[in-house]
Amino acid sequence: MTGSDLADEYFNRSYETVSGTPLERLPVIYAVFCRQAGILCGVHDVVHLIDRRCGEGVTIRSKADGDTFFPNEMVMTLEGPFGQLVTCETEYLGMLSLSGAVRNMADVVEASGGAAVVDMSARHYPPGMITSIAVAAAVGGAEGTSTRAGHLEVHARFGIGDDRIQVGDRSPVSFGLYGSIPHALNAVYSGSSIESAAACHERCPTAPLTVLLDFEGRERDVCSEAVGRFGDRLAAVRLDTAGNRVHQGGHEKSDRALEMRILSQATDRAAAQSALQAYGFGPGVTIEATYAIRDLLDRLGATSTKVVVSSGFDLQKVKAFKACNAPMDAIGTGSWVQFAMFTSDIIRVREDGEWQPRCKLGRAEELIESSELPIVLRK
Numbered sequence: 001m002t003g004s005d006l007a008d009e010y011f012n013r014s015y016e017t018v019s020g021t022p023l024e025r026l027p028v029i030y031a032v033f034c035r036q037a038g039i040l041c042g043v044h045d046v047v048h049l050i051d052r053r054c055g056e057g058v059t060i061r062s063k064a065d066g067d068t069f070f071p072n073e074m075v076m077t078l079e080g081p082f083g084q085l086v087t088c089e090t091e092y093l094g095m096l097s098l099s100g101a102v103r104n105m106a107d108v109v110e111a112s113g114g115a116a117v118v119d120m121s122a123r124h125y126p127p128g129m130i131t132s133i134a135v136a137a138a139v140g141g142a143e144g145t146s147t148r149a150g151h152l153e154v155h156a157r158f159g160i161g162d163d164r165i166q167v168g169d170r171s172p173v174s175f176g177l178y179g180s181i182p183h184a185l186n187a188v189y190s191g192s193s194i195e196s197a198a199a200c201h202e203r204c205p206t207a208p209l210t211v212l213l214d215f216e217g218r219e220r221d222v223c224s225e226a227v228g229r230f231g232d233r234l235a236a237v238r239l240d241t242a243g244n245r246v247h248q249g250g251h252e253k254s255d256r257a258l259e260m261r262i263l264s265q266a267t268d269r270a271a272a273q274s275a276l277q278a279y280g281f282g283p284g285v286t287i288e289a290t291y292a293i294r295d296l297l298d299r300l301g302a303t304s305t306k307v308v309v310s311s312g313f314d315l316q317k318v319k320a321f322k323a324c325n326a327p328m329d330a331i332g333t334g335s336w337v338q339f340a341m342f343t344s345d346i347i348r349v350r351e352d353g354e355w356q357p358r359c360k361l362g363r364a365e366e367l368i369e370s371s372e373l374p375i376v377l378r379k
Contacts, residue, residue, distance in 0.1 A: 002015075002087075003015055003016070003087055004053075004087045004088070004090075004091070006090060006091050007087040007088070007089070007090045007091065008089075008090045011086050011087045011089055011090060012087055014086050014087075015083060015086050015087050018082060018083055018086075019083065023082060023083075024081065024082065024083035025081045025082075025083065026081065026082045026083075026349060026350065026351075027057070027079065027080065027081060027082075027349070027350035028079070028080070028081075028082045028085065028346050028348065028349050028350070028358075029077055029078070029079045029346065029347055029348040029349075029355070030077060030078040030079075030085060030089070030344050030345065030346055030347070031074045031076075031077055031344065031345055031346075031347045031367060031369070032074065032075055032076040032077070032078070032092070032093070032096070032342055032343070032344045033072050033073060033074050033075060033342065033343060033344075033367060033368075034069065034071070034072075034073075034075070034096075034099065034340050034341065034342045034343070035071050035072060035341070035343070036071055036100070036340060036341075037068070037069060037070050037071055037103070038068070038069055038099040038100055038102065038103040038340050039066060039067070039068050039069075039099060039102040039103045039106055039139065039140065040062075040063050040064065040065055040066065040067045040068075040069055040075055040096070040099050040102070041065050041066070041096070041098050041099045041101070041102045041135065041136050041139045041140075042065070042095040042096040042097070042098060042099065042132075043062050043063070043064060043065045043076070043096075043376065044065060044157060045092075045095040045132070046060070046062070046076070046092045046095050046096065047060060047062075047376055047377045049088060049091055049092055049095065050078065050085075050088060050092070050377060051377060051379065053084075053088055054080060054084040054085065054088070054379065055084060055379065056379050057080050057081055057084070057379065058078070058079065058080035058081075058084060058085070058377070058378075058379045059078075059079045059080065059375060059377065059378045059379070060076065060077070060078050060079075060375070060376050060377040060378075061076065061077045061079075061373035061374060061375050061376065062075065062076035062077075062373055062374070062376045063075045063076065063373065064168050064374075064376075065139055065167065065168065066102075066139050066167045066168040066170065067168070069099075070368060072366050072367055072368050073367075073368040073370070074367055074368065074369050074370060074373070075096075075342075076096075076373070077347075077373060078092075078344075080379075082346075082349075089344050092344070093342045093343070093344055095132075096340070096342045097339045097340055097341065097342065098132055098133065098135075098136040098337075098339065098340075099136075099340045099342075100338040100339050100340030101133065101136040101137075101140065101336065101337045101338050101339065101340075102136045102139045102140040103140070103338075103340070104140070104315060104336050104337070104338045105117070105119075105136065105137055105139075105140025105141060105142055105336050106140045106141050107315050108140075108313075108314075108315050108318050108331075108333060108336050109140065109141035109142065110141075111315060111318045111319045111322055112318055112322060112331055113322040115322075115328050115329055115330055115331050116143040116144070116329065116330040116331070117141070117142050117143060117330075117331050117333060118142060118143060118144045118145065118146065118178045118330060118331065118332045118333070119133065119134060119137035119142045119144070119145040119146060119150070119333070119334075119336070120145075120146045120178075120310065120332040120333060120334045121133055121137075121333070121334040121335075121336065121337050122134075122145075122146055122147045122150065122334075123334065124334050124337070125337065130147055130149050130150050131149050131150055131152075131153035132153075133150065133337060134147065134149075134150025134151065134153055134154050135150075135153055135154055135157060136337075137150075137154075137336075138154040138158060138165060138167065138175055139167055140336075141173075142175070143173070143174060143175065143176060143330075144174075144175055144176035144177060144178040145175075145177065145178070146177075146178055146179055146332075147177075148177060151175070151176070151177040154175055155175070158175075160172055163175065163176055178332070179207065180207075180208075180210035180212065180236070180238050180308065181193070181196055181197055181200060181210055181211065181212040181238070182212075183212065183215055183240075185199075185200060186212060186215040187215075191215065191216060192216075193211055193212050193213065193215045193216060193222050193226075194211065194222065194225050194226060194229055196212075197209060197210065197211045197212070197226070197230075198229070198230075201230075201233070208235035208236060209230055209233050209234055209235050209236075210235055210236040210237065210238055210308065211223075211226040211230075211234065211236075211237050211238070212237075212238050212240060213226075213237050213238060213239055213240075213241075213293070214239065214240050214241040214242065214247070217245065217248065218248050219239065219241065219247045219248045219249075219289065219292075219293065220247075220248045220249050220292065220293070220296055221248065223237055223293055223296055223297065224296065224300060227297065227300045227301075227302045227305070232304075234302060234305045235305065235306065236305060236306040236307070236308045236329070236330070237293060237297070237305060237306075237307060237308065238308040238309070238310060238332075239285045239289055239290065239293060239307065239308070239309050239310070239311075240285065240309075240310045240311045241283070241284055241285050241286075241289060241311070242283070242284070242311075243283055243284040243311070243312070244283055245283050246281075246282060246283050247285075247286070247288075247289045247292070249292060250281065250282075250286065250288055250289060250292065251281045251282075251288060252281065252282055252283075253281055253282070254276065254280060254281050255281065255288065258288055258291060259276055259280065261291075262276065262280075262287070262291075262324045262325070263276075265325055266323065266324065266325065268323060271323040272323045272324045274320075274323075275287065275319075275320035275321070275323040275324050276324060278316075278320055279317060279320045279321065280324070284311060284312065285309050285310070285311045285312070285313075287320070287321055287324045287326045290307055290309060290321070290326040290327050290328050291326070291327060293307055294307055294327035306329035306330060307327055307328050307329050307330075308328070308329065308330040308331075308332065309321075309326075309328045309330070309331055309332070310331070310332035310333070312335060313331050313332070313333040313335060314333070314335035314336065315336070317335075318331060318333075345359060345360065345363055346358060346359065347359045347363075347364065347367070347369075
């Protein structure tokens with residue numbers, strides 16, 4: 001064992017301090033916990049790290065990826081020689097940090113009310129994080145991700161064939177690779193959303209034919225043109241209206257008729273009223289826009305064509321749209337990633353053949369310890 005360029009330097013100096021002394025081989029137990037509740041993710045990576053970096057005498061006990069945990073609950077313990085474990089702490093805590101994102105994705109999926117939720121966060125984070133974030137999305141219940149690398153990693157870990165995955169003892173679900181039409185493709189096809197979609201469908205015939213509605217600023221017209229051009233082949237239309245303009249035919253302020261229609265059908269009228277005030281009308285992708293496009297598709301006979309929404313769909317916005325029963329079939333979100341801060345402390349050391357409590361004052365009293373953590377690695 002040596003130091004690590006990725007470790008906090010005080011861990012490297014700790015290793016240098018004990019190197020070659022009996023304390024280098026002193027058996028210790030680290031407890032890993034988080035001060036907030038979440039859904040665990042990253043155990044696979046921690047096991048791989050410790051298996052690669054440490055020698056014999058190391059044991060990891062842990063909850064599994066996808067398991068829920070409470071504030072201050074020990075989700076993992078690492079037992080082994082101090083000298084082998086001390087420089088690993090920085091890395092394994094970071095590997096677990098996306099547990100916060102998993103919790104948030106799970107909340108988004110629950111709030112979506114059955115609409116497919118797709119991870120589209122890749123562009124917001126360093127490329128080295130793409131696969132880890134996609135895994136977190138899958139553990140959180142997303143139906144897919146937007147990059148090949150993320151999709152491949154998810155299936156490498158959880159895949160059971162036919163583009164289906166199984167996380168832990170959950171039921172198998174589909175996890176796909178999603179991508180419709182970017183504004184960039186519209187731009188090079190003379191600014192035409194219809195022509196770019198037609199060209200893409202010709203070259204990528206297995207991808208569901210989706211038309212992006214907002215590029216020309218004529219969402220309703222483009223929707224009508226798409227139905228006329230593609231008919232039953234039109235799988236979906238996507239709303240991604242810029243945050244500084246109102247969709248075609250939309251209202252800057254409340255439309256009373258639509259507001260009453262929504263409130264009359266709302267399960268929680270107060271929540272729906274609040275949602276309408278925040279996201280009902282005005283610029284960007286609004287609740288009004290989803291109703292306008294769904295109504296238009298139905299009038300045109302395109303009842304099987306789905307409505308996809310994107311742009312700023314964090315948990316708050318998803319909850320608001322569902323409070324108003326917004327007719328959306330899929331949500332693309334890059335606004336779901338949050339990080340959880342885990343901590344690791346030595347709680348026991350083995351002296352004179354017996355385990356002795358050894359934890360900083362106050363820590364032991366706040367930790368919730370379980371005697372049932374299963375062994376996930378023993379060397």
